[in-house]
Amino acid sequence: MAEADSKRRIKYALQLVGWSYENGNQDVLKRDAARVAPSEYRSEMDGSLFCPVCFTNLNRVPKQKEHFSNGREAYFCHLAAYKEIKCDLRSNKPEGKRYETYEEARKAIDDENLVIVDGFITDKPELPNDAGGEYDMV
Secondary structure: OOHHHHHOOOOOEEEOOOOOOOOOOHHHHHHHOEEEOHHHOOHHHOOOEEOOOOOOEEEEEOOOOOEOOOOOEOEEEEOHHHOOOOOOOOOOOOOOOOOOOHHHHHHHHHOOOOOOOOOOOOOOOOOOOOOOOOOOOO
């Protein structure tokens, strides 16, 4: 198994043409479906890929390319239509502060809960030349 495969939450999808989450028998899907890795995806599989845990439909992202523009490999993800179905393989949105309006963000800046970084230091800072005393902090 490749390094990228071990980091994926959904390592493979179950692929069975004609099966549906709403009307299908999960035992039939488990028994008859083919296991498909993201690298084995073909466009004709779209709509017939299912999660091996919750059995809801999956998408491959990106659909046509093997990699994103930033070099990440393609992966399977759950459809938003089934977001209420619990699944251990579903990715959760990361926690963090989200500001819905400009006013909320401005208030967070004023309250010192949010800091806007204009840029980062590009040059190494220079240390002072004086050695200081034996017990002086530099």
